Amino acid sequence: MSTPATEPLIRVRGVSKHFGSFTAVDNIDLDIESGELFVLLGGSGCGKTTLLRMLAGFESASSGSITIDGADMAGVEPYARPVNMMFQSYALFPHMTVENNVAYGLKRDGVARAERRQRVDEMLAMVELDSFAKRKPHQLSGGQRQRVALARALVKRPKVLLLDEPLGALDKRLREQTQFELMQLQDKLGTTFVVVTHDQEEAMTLATRIAVMDEGRFVQVGSPAEIYETPCSRFVASFIGSANMIEGSVIEVNGETVVVEGEGGNNRFEVNHSEPVSVGDSVCLAIRPEKIDIALVTDQAATGSQNRLSGTIKELAYLGGTSILRVETEGGRVFEVTSPNRLRSVSGKHVFDWDDAVTMSFPASNAILLTS
Numbered sequence: 514m515s516t517p518a519t520e521p522l523i524r525v526r527g528v529s530k531h532f533g534s535f536t537a538v539d540n541i542d543l544d545i546e547s548g549e550l551f552v553l554l555g556g557s558g559c560g561k562t563t564l565l566r567m568l569a570g571f572e573s574a575s576s577g578s579i580t581i582d583g584a585d586m587a588g589v590e591p592y593a594r595p596v597n598m599m600f601q602s603y604a605l606f607p608h609m610t611v612e613n614n615v616a617y618g619l620k621r622d623g624v625a626r627a628e629r630r631q632r633v634d635e636m637l638a639m640v641e642l643d644s645f646a647k648r649k650p651h652q653l654s655g656g657q658r659q660r661v662a663l664a665r666a667l668v669k670r671p672k673v674l675l676l677d678e679p680l681g682a683l684d685k686r687l688r689e690q691t692q693f694e695l696m697q698l699q700d701k702l703g704t705t706f707v708v709v710t711h712d713q714e715e716a717m718t719l720a721t722r723i724a725v726m727d728e729g730r731f732v733q734v735g736s737p738a739e740i741y742e743t744p745c746s747r748f749v750a751s752f753i754g755s756a757n758m759i760e761g762s763v764i765e766v767n768g769e770t771v772v773v774e775g776e777g778g779n780n781r782f783e784v785n786h787s788e789p790v791s792v793g794d795s796v797c798l799a800i801r802p803e804k805i806d807i808a809l810v811t812d813q814a815a816t817g818s819q820n821r822l823s824g825t826i827k828e829l830a831y832l833g834g835t836s837i838l839r840v841e842t843e844g845g846r847v848f849e850v851t852s853p854n855r856l857r858s859v860s861g862k863h864v865f866d867w868d869d870a871v872t873m874s875f876p877a878s879n880a881i882l883l884t885s
Contacts, residue, residue: 524543554716568586581672597669599674667702679710757801758798780844804879820875827840
């Protein structure tokens with residue numbers, strides 16, 4: 514029986530997994546809708562791969578329930594679930610050609626030869642490997658082997674494709690290229706993807722939604738923009754991207770404008786915040802490096818904002834499109850600022866240099882107030 518439109522394709526309720534006294538996954542609830550590209554993101558040992566393996570049926574939950582397409586998965590073997598899993602190692606058969614690797618699962622399932630041939634041809638064309646059908650895995654690049662593994666997983670037309678660090682074996686340039694290919698393929702097929710990764714940038718690129726995990730629990734679930742722009746805690750703000758963190762206390766509340774005094778009492782900052790806080794509350798301000806405007810002290814065009822700081826550039830990294838500046842303020846606090854290199858420099862000299870005196874500023878709307 515098909516799943517009602519209002520019911521999520523994957524429903525996880527109260528799921529925990531214990532290995533002896535160690536809790537790998539701790540009482541998790543999760544809904545994943547049909548057609549999502551959902552990413553489980555976290556550091557090593559946070560429980561993300563264990564959760565993926567429970568969805569696949571390779572691990573059994575210690576407690577709780579997992580439902581896929583309206584059916585309870587308790588006791589259902591991996592081969593009988595409407596899912597397929599792609600491993601980081603790809604696990605291709607070295608003695609088989611590309612087309613035979615892709616056809617292997619269909620052959621094991623007893624799919625007729627003519628249909629098997631048609632489905633393999635369609636899938637190889639979709640991943641742009643039809644001209645490589647007769648090659649062996651050792652004759653392919655890393656990116657091509659990754660696409661063979663993807664085709665083999667998708668040719669069985671699972672309702673859910675589970676991917677464990679699918680791009681981890683690729684170099685940076687190929688990984689970035691393959692991220693977009695993976696997104697396009699998922700969009701074209703409409704298959705639900707659940708991806709495990711420890712790479713924040715990869716998660717932000719791929720996902721329709723992200724679950725940030727820590728110590729077996731979800732810390733925050735939301736779209737990439739929600740998690741980056743409105744992190745719920747210090748952990749999420751610092752784990753997703755870079756953030757300048759300022760510990761302080763609330764000294765004034767005027768509607769949705771909150772004034773925070775930084776530790777040491779040498780700086781005050783205004784921040785827009787709609788949730789209730791009280792004078793005296795201990796809080797943290799997070800400001801993303803790209804949200805800070807920076808200008809030389811001698812630059813009369815420096816923009817004005819509610820929050821201004823002076824300092825000296827102590828470190829500088831030129832990355833081509835951007836430069837990362839580390840600025841030490843008069844109070845000894847170090848801020849990281851990302852500055853776009855909009856103007857081409859033929860001489861190699863850029864706007865900012867080591868030991869330059871600068872002014873940093875950011876409006877109240879660019880800071881994030883965190884209470885946990």
